[in-house]
Amino acid sequence: MLALVAWQGTAWAVDVYTIDMNSSKSSYNDSHILRLLAAALDASRPKYGAYELKVAPLRMERDRLLQEMLKGELVNLSGQVTSTEWEQKLIPIRIPVDKGISSYRISLIDSRHQELFSAVRTLEQLRGFTLGAGRQWSLTSTYKQAGFHVVEGSTSAGLHSMLAAGRFQHFPRAIDEAVYEQAAYVPLFPTLSVERSFALYIPSPRYFFVGGGQQQRLAQRLEYGLQLLIADGRYDQIFHEFYDGLIEQVGLRKRRIFKLNNSQLSSQTPLSNKAYWYDPLDHR
Structure with a gap:
């Protein structure tokens, strides 16, 4: 160690x-x-x-x-x-x-689909796109409860391969993960890009x-x-x-933000303590 x-x-x-x-x-x-x-x-x-x-x-x-x-x-x-x-x-x-900040999720997509995502104005429209997530990940059940069609994979690397193969249309990630993984996987998936128009907010x-x-x-x-x-x-x-x-x-401050409830949150989650939370609306 x-x-x-x-x-x-x-x-x-x-x-x-x-x-x-x-x-x-x-x-x-x-x-x-x-x-x-x-x-x-x-x-x-x-x-x-x-x-x-x-x-x-x-x-x-x-x-x-x-x-x-x-x-x-x-x-x-x-x-x-x-x-x-x-x-x-x-x-x-x-x-x-x-x-x-990990509550804000932006998606990795095939760049050829950017116009389709840019046209999304409502959460209901976004539910029309298939979404990739890990079987063991804490947010996967939240996506399902919110009405998304979720395609599950075992690992992050496997999900990137599935996205490249067209198994689903977007792959929500924390902002640092999206940037890091786009750079890491683009040599294998040249049209991989960070979607530019929206973010999901899931406490x-x-x-x-x-x-x-x-x-x-x-x-x-x-x-x-x-x-x-x-x-x-x-x-x-x-x-x-x-x-x-x-x-x-x-x-992040310029994106449309769609909010989802997280049923897994404990009643002890300190949502009311503003010192603990980043809010892009406070930094525009």
Whole structure:
């Protein structure tokens, strides 16, 4: 395992966090999560003492990751879009790690279909297009409940192959995933592009989840550190440092935004705390 932050102080006082870097995420998103995590743990050091931060050596799909998180041996920390199951089985830290920007989904499409999507004005019209999503992904059931015809795949790579083969017409992704994956897959799929006219908004915060032994202390420490970052402005600063360029690149503020309900959200989701959420309407 790669140790990212060396401990300080006496060895017995070290809190050990081992985070996954899931293969379905872009390296860009991973970098933001690691930056925020390290800043929060550093901020918590005066109260909680030393820590060690590691990256798990394996990449796992969501179902296996949950099982390993419950054991806490290979991995005990992950930044994931929330779901009922994860909140019930692990400890969620209900502060969106990315200010909820993952709630905005833009689609990867065949560029030859852009005019068809540009003509869409209502959610009902958008439901007429087939949509690709992962079998294990937390939002797949939300798309189905919203009335979309969903074509499921096992992995992100497999879904890109299915999109290229015309199995479905658009592939909603978080904005960083869309930009990263378009660049990665366009050599194999020359007409792959980021759709330009709309975004889906599905309240779907990405939280840090903690599992394994000592999870109460590890979760309390991380939440404490995140609250310190919110209080001194670094939570916003880190977000804007990583995401402002991407938000501008994909034109999020200029898109038509279609809102979907998310039935998986817990009643404890902090939707009313505006400090936790990015709103493109506030930044036009």
